[in-house]
Amino acid sequence: MTKTRSTNGTPAIRVLETAGIRFEVRAYDHDPAVRSFGTEAAAKLGVDPRRVFKTLLISVDDELVMAIIPVSAQLDLRALAAAIGGKKAVLAGVAEAERRTGYVVGGMSPFGQRRPVPAVLDNSALAFDRILISGGRRGLDVEVAPNDVVMLTDARLARVARGD
Template sequence: MTPAIVFLEKQKAAFTLHQYDCTAQDDFGAHAAEQLGVPPERVFKTLLTEGEQGAVVALVPSSGKVNLKRLAKAAGVKKLEMMPPQKAERLTGFKVGGISPFAQKKRLVTVLDASAQEHDTVLVSGGKRGLSVGISAAEIARLLNAACAPIAE
């Protein structure tokens, strides 16, 4: 059981678990979509960014990428850049390819791409490679106090 799953259970969140065999070395979201047989726009990747005001988590579909200007605006900061993978691992406590938005070492500002609202549930990392969580956009927003904005392109 990962810290993310423990967190979701403690919060009595409505979610489903989806396990798959992860053999990818990069583009983990697209790999998860393929392995689980779901459209890539329903599998959201957890990306970490940083700026002068600190770190911001972006949740965007694996079929796209984050627009850093739109993310900064949604987070109420001036400028953001992608965080190096090793720093993201240290900050969250999860390995790249398995970084969950839930139960990170420190609660960070989180922005969910508005497209998540187009689906009953989206898949996000469950805290390790090969484990995804099916959860609604509303539940993500509630659990993480996440903003919802059009941040993907």
């Protein structure tokens, strides 16, 4: 389904619409007590967790990078650093991630960020025709083609997740 008018109004949705990307909005009732946002999305939407991706903000050699990986996996910090030619990677703090992206943790989309940063999409995304990724708020995902994620974020593809 291609959305032509946003009823959700997030910056992520507006970016998808402006770019003319084919996407489907997948909303669910977020439980505020849940802290495992991606796992909750997969369960409530009835989707394989390997097909639901989370967006993480990472500091690689003191430069911020966005890692987009399956919610069923953990980020391999060394692999991420190597994928962008860096040496040391650490997870950015919550306050810094929220300030930099304009999104709250659990609703952080790779699209429409306040100040975009370089992105790396785990290459496992290519195993699927469509993946789900945050639409810019908790309880809102968008289903898109992995190649559209690459195009919109100018992401590099690399194996940066483990355990999925």
